Amino acid sequence: MIENIFSTVTDPGAWSAVLRELIACTNSRSARLLVMNADATRVVSSIKENLDDNYHRQYTEYYVNACPWRPELQQKPPGRLYSTYLHFSCSQSDFLRSEFYNDWAGPQDIHHGVCGTIYRDSGRTVQLLVQRTGGQGHYTEQDTAYINHFVPHLHHAFQLSGQVADRCARAEAVALAAESETLPYFLLDNSLRVIHCNPGAEELLGVDTPLIFRDGHIGVADEVCNQRLQRLLKDCLAAAESRAFQTTGGSLDVPRTDGARLQLLVRPIHPDIPALTAKPAGYVVVYLYDPEAGIAVDPECLRRLYSLSEAELRVSIAMLATADPAEVAKRCFISLHTVRSHLKAIFAKTGSNSQADLMKRLLTGPARRR
Incomplete structure (x- = not known):
């Protein structure tokens, strides 16, 4: 099991094998891994085993917030799983009368579960849910402790996979920005700090230029143009992080001290990274073009x-x-x-x-x- 968990660092597809093994070794019916937003109110991506596709889609789109344990789970400390039978105030009889059971869990013979937050960072919350049928019985303290034995390894695997995915996303962003080396460019990360530039851009830094750099952030000397540039950078970053592929950026004429103008072409960059293991990576590229050339x-x-x-x-x-x-x-x-x-x-x-x-x-x- 632990070997399979850490194989997910470089192979996100291995999470399916982890869930299957977890189901088998805990005498369970099904399991789900949910990557959610920071507030754990919306499912961003997920992996499931032994659940019908249609029922799983219903859960991620609606029932995730209709589950009677959800409000209480939000308040429980992360880093472990909790038995729905033992560790929540909602009794089993109340659960069996809930909309969640009658419309979603009951038709699938899901009566018991363990659930909890196994990983959390600034942009996402990852939760693991494992379920049993009525005949399989509830998760005892011993059952829950056994599953919690794996939670530190699951946490570490997600942490490592996120670091690997971030590095891969940055490398791909550089490659996308440099698809053609004909234009000088600066590549900005999700904090809009310059993280890379090509030799042509480096040369521009040594000559009379309207560009200014403060704490790694790019700007222009003209105040009005700088306001427009900052809005354009933020719009492109939002498009990159939301995967708004129809948004292709904008352009801006920037005055120079000699009366000529420099054109800035600003575009979002969308690296293709596994949604399960990493936060959406947004980058922005600023190409420079000198019409006087x-x-x-x-x-x-x-x-x-x-x-x-x-x-x-x-x-x-x-x-x-x-x-x-x-x-x-x-x-x-x-x-x-x-x-x-x-x-x-x-x-x-x-x-x-x-x-x-x-x-x-x-x-x-x-x-x-x-």
């Missing part, structure tokens, strides 16, 4: 690649010089409404969802001049 793409290649009209091509090229649609309108001698119409068509043809997404495609795609 010259046109970065081949216009004819860009036109052929995405079947752009001449007007759409002019707007696309103008976007490389400024992220402000109003400024694009001035450069192209067209109205702001026309710019937005062209952008809508350009987004559709390039498969982009935002200006930041479009800029990333233009500056790192096949049309970029090498």
Whole structure:
């Protein structure tokens, strides 16, 4: 059992084997492992053994908070499991009259259980629940003590697996940010601190730049632009942590002391990590583009690649010089409404969802001049 528990550190799929062995060695009917939010009011992910899929879905979506032991379990110290027959104020007769039993537990012949919090950190609570039928009898003090013998190992395994998953998520975030090394970039973690940058970004730190860094956080000298940047960073981080894949970030023109402008392209990064063993990892990448460095793409290649009209091509090229649609309108001698119409068509043809997404495609795609 202990060997199987620690194999979950690198193989989250091994939790199924742990639950099966726990069921077998405790003469139980079924078992569930619930990864919940910090307040233990919502199931984020779960693994179950010997439970019908439909009944389990009903439990995670509704009955988890209808269980008569749930309020009292919230108050019990973590680090051990408790017998529902011995350690809760809800009597067995009251349980048998509850909605939870009549609509969910009873149809599955679930009469007894042990449950408790085996791991908790700042973002999640992990609970283990093991059940018996009426014929198998309740969990005695001896039964509960036997199961609690494994709880420290379960806690340690979750702690280690979270550390491993965090490192894997960070490595994947770096790889995603560096999909194309053509743009300088800074990678920010879930506290919006810079944790990585490529050589191009390092070079920018040594020249006259509007970027400022305080305690590892990135900002810009212009106060209005900095407020917009901080909002954009927070929005992208929220999108990354909630897995809002439709959110692709935004772009920002930042004034420099020489009168020129630096473009910041801000995007969320969503590393693919096992939801069972780690908190959702959110990262944000800030790409830097200097329009003064010259046109970065081949216009004819860009036109052929995405079947752009001449007007759409002019707007696309103008976007490389400024992220402000109003400024694009001035450069192209067209109205702001026309710019937005062209952008809508350009987004559709390039498969982009935002200006930041479009800029990333233009500056790192096949049309970029090498």
